[in-house]
Amino acid sequence: MSIADSGGLRFWKGHGTENDFVLLPDPDGAIELTPGLVRSLCDRRAGVGADGVLRIVRSAKHPEAAEHAADAEWFMDFHNADGTAGEMCGNGLRVFARWLLTHGEAGPGEFTVATRAGLRRVLPAGDQITIDAQRPTIGAATTAWVGDTSYDGFAVDVGNPHLVCAVASPEQVAGLELFRAPRIDPEVLPAGANVEFVAFDQPAVDGADEHVVMRVHERGVGETRSCGTGACAVAAVALRRAGRENGVVAVDVPGGRLVVSLDGPAALLSGPAVLVASGELTR
Numbered sequence: 001m002s003i004a005d006s007g008g009l010r011f012w013k014g015h016g017t018e019n020d021f022v023l024l025p026d027p028d029g030a031i032e033l034t035p036g037l038v039r040s041l042c043d044r045r046a047g048v049g050a051d052g053v054l055r056i057v058r059s060a061k062h063p064e065a066a067e068h069a070a071d072a073e074w075f076m077d078f079h080n081a082d083g084t085a086g087e088m089c090g091n092g093l094r095v096f097a098r099w100l101l102t103h104g105e106a107g108p109g110e111f112t113v114a115t116r117a118g119l120r121r122v123l124p125a126g127d128q129i130t131i132d133a134q135r136p137t138i139g140a141a142t143t144a145w146v147g148d149t150s151y152d153g154f155a156v157d158v159g160n161p162h163l164v165c166a167v168a169s170p171e172q173v174a175g176l177e178l179f180r181a182p183r184i185d186p187e188v189l190p191a192g193a194n195v196e197f198v199a200f201d202q203p204a205v206d207g208a209d210e211h212v213v214m215r216v217h218e219r220g221v222g223e224t225r226s227c228g229t230g231a232c233a234v235a236a237v238a239l240r241r242a243g244r245e246n247g248v249v250a251v252d253v254p255g256g257r258l259v260v261s262l263d264g265p266a267a268l269l270s271g272p273a274v275l276v277a278s279g280e281l282t283r
């Protein structure tokens with residue numbers, strides 16, 4: 001199905017710290033969600049406009065999630081704006097959970113959602129939704145290039161691939177030209193990466209052990225206003241730099257603030273998640 005013959009398809013639009021998504025409720029897995037349809041929906045001029053699509057499908061009805069049906073009723077079928085499928089999306093999962101809660105399909109207490117990266121817990125709390133993205137794994141030291149400038153960092157796995165790079169100051173983070181994808185080492189990150197540029201060690205904010213400012217260039221999208229799994233990756237690196245295993249990190253992104261609490265095997269990612277519109281495709 002393309003956007004040209006998808007008239008009547010119901011959709012919702014939502015965002016988490018301005019990382020925005022088109023949500024397609026499809027409990028029985030009836031929609032043929034082609035890369036072309038995803039690109040059309042995400043097009044900010046000719047479509048609805050979003051960083052990605054979240055199809056809301058019962059785990060039992062999706063071949064990639066059927067094995068999880070006993071543990072998670074719903075599967076987050078996540079796609080980047082360029083039409084590629086993604087393993088995991090932290091803000092996407094929080095917005096996906098908001099849709100389930102709003103429509104009485106989950107909650108009000110803790111529940112579990114299936115993703116391509118496995119099962120993920122959701123812990124609703126009023127206007128905030130927390131998910132457990134699971135502790136990131138910090139890998140090899142590597143480099144990203146923006147134009148002629150190199151930035152040292154670490155590959156980090158949060159169920160999807162990240163490269164967390166240190167930048168000297170928030171002003172330098174703000175000044176980066178992220179219109180094009182940063183160049184990265186394909187030998188270290190063969191599946192590509194979401195690249196975070198981070199000013200660490202910012203002045204303390206309430207209740208957080210560390211405070212950072214970041215921007216992100218997402219694989220399959222471009223620069224976005226926020227990235228939840230990216231915030232978790234950054235939090236893991238921030239705590240390691242501070243010589244800590246666990247702790248709370250406030251992560252400022254262009255779209256607001258996310259808070260990540262690393263505690264043993266958990267990476268609790270918290271922030272607002274809102275639905276802003278619903279409609280029907282007219283052609």
Ligand SMILES: N[C@@H](CCC[C@H](N)C(=O)O)C(=O)O
Nearest residue numbers: 089090091160218227228229
């Ligand atoms: N914005 C997301 C991450 C999206 C996934 C990414 N573009 C990929 O290809 O891995 C988040 O909030 O985690």
